[in-house]
Amino acid sequence: MLEIKDLVVSYGKIKAVKGISVTVEQGQVVCLIGTNGAGKTTTLRTISGLLRPESGSILFEGERIDRAPAHKIVTMGVAHSPEGRRIFPRMSVEENLLLGGYSRRDSELKDDLEAAFELFPILRERRAQPAGTFSGGEQQMLAMGRAMMSRPRLLLLDEPSMGLSPLMMQRIMQTVRTLRAQGTTILLVEQNAQAALKLADHGYVLEVGSIVLEGPGRDLLASDEVRKAYLGEE
Template identity: 60%
Template sequence: MSMLSVSNLQVYYGAIHAVKGISFEVNEAEIVSLIGANGAGKSTTMNTIAGLIKPKSGTIKYKGEDITGVPAHKIVVKGLALCPEGRRVFTHLTVEENLEMGGYLRSNAENDETIERVFKDFPRLKERRSQVAGTLSGGEQQMLAMGRALMSHPSLLMLDEPSMGLAPILVDEIFEIIQNLNKQGTTILLVEQNAQMALSIADRGYVLEVGNIVLEGTGKELLNNNAVKSAYLGG
């Protein structure tokens, strides 16, 4: 069943045509990866789906409902959450306070229960629950940003460049967590420059180039595609 359906999405920044009529789907329980170089339109696509940017035209449907242009705070309520590029944690708040901010639309009792679930998925955060977020390592801040997004109980979690700036060992850890979240029932839309890692865990993937989808297929098909190997996998 299609959870997210994007159809002929057009997005501009002023005169710049950033996303040029792309269409793609994310089915329930899938991991779908969007890969491409810097400036391909990946983050713009995510931010538009999340309600942070209004598209020029096209439609975005979530669970069959048209959410095109719906404000971000209303989209979160519907069960769709974005973990943004660059982590953007609240550096002067503690780990626990950051998580509480992610659950601002829910009751205190619901948040308490969800925080414990997040701590189960991210045991390192539990160890640092009273630590100020700005003093965490890059990997821990990424875990916190993901945990904060999970506080709204999303059915679809969008992750924008979760491995950015992380050491290889931490990249492996983050991707293992992504797979575990998916196994627990969370559908994942993943934007990632590390194409090898993104496609290796993806059910399906799409390749974006300067605002257009130029290739699509299963993760395995794209990993074995010569054009993808040449452009993104160093092969």
């Protein structure tokens, strides 16, 4: 579904991503793990059209998207739930969700609004509440629900558990499993390496812009190198 080849992304003279190649098959959860500054968020922002690569290519379902504008990438079936949630705090929960489907012209938007409420019942209960009054975990649910409103085939999730309690983190990860079971392909950036690798079909370890390890999620979870560097184990 997604193929990244030799991707290079720079901020001025600083190369944030240094020639990485990543493949995401349809129906998979693929995760990117690594320390801060490894290039994970930059990679997602480039896929979704918010950044332009210096070189390399990004293909979505066989079509190059690395020069396409962000709004077109959304209509092609790629949605991005960004780091830090980025909700609109003064707007209601329902207004935030409907903005996620702004590019759609079909008659099924209300059906997908109901689907978001089914996925996160608390959003239905507080649909008229200003989104800025939500807790961090509730805002994350809203951000994920908003991303799903464009009916994506590929969902980019950037640090969905950041700043959340262990219980809320478990709920978010269970939602990732639910979305996969419903047929959504997911590329996940996650600070909690153990939680990400447990549910990932495949994983990539990034260090300062380069991929240093890759493999099935469970294999990486069992790797001594990964356990020492990212799970705090000797």
